[in-house]
Amino acid sequence: MEAALPDRRWxxxxxxxxxxxDPITVTHNGWVEVLAPTELEARQLVISELGRKWSSIYxxxxxxxxxxxxxxxxxxxxxxxxxxxxxxxxxTRTA
Numbered sequence: 084m085e086a087a088l089p090d091r092r093w094x095x096x097x098x099x100x101x102x103x104x105d106p107i108t109v110t111h112n113g114w115v116e117v118l119a120p121t122e123l124e125a126r127q128l129v130i131s132e133l134g135r136k137w138s139s140i141y142x143x144x145x146x147x148x149x150x151x152x153x154x155x156x157x158x159x160x161x162x163x164x165x166x167x168x169x170x171x172x173x174x175t176r177t178a
Contacts (some may be wrong), residue, residue: 088120090162094146095129096153098138106132107166113155114146118162128161 089102095115102110109115115133117140126140141149160167 090118091125092122092143093117093119093122093125094141094143095125095133095137096139096141096149097136101138103133103136107159109133109137111138111156111159112156113153116157116160118160128163132161132166134135167177 093116095117097111097113099111107115115129115137117125117128119128122140122142126172129137129140
């Protein structure tokens with residue numbers, strides 16, 4: 084059996100037309116951090132929770148260059164268990 088890959092940090096950003104308040108409040112001035120082993124798994128998590136209404140996905144190295152453009156900072160953290168902390172309305176996904 085293959086060992087599971089460790090989670091990496093991915094960053095999802097939003098455009099001006101992507102404002103929403105459910106299940107979390109997002110604007111184009113912040114990002115959602117996603118913890119997932121691969122970009123594909125990060126995308127799948129985001130689509131399952133937020134649909135396709137978001138702008139870009141970055142890995143940690145690429146995002147460091149652009150982080151300063153997002154004044155609101157991290158809006159929430161998304162894991163395989165759902166949203167955690169910050170402005171998330173629900174802490175974890177129910178089974």
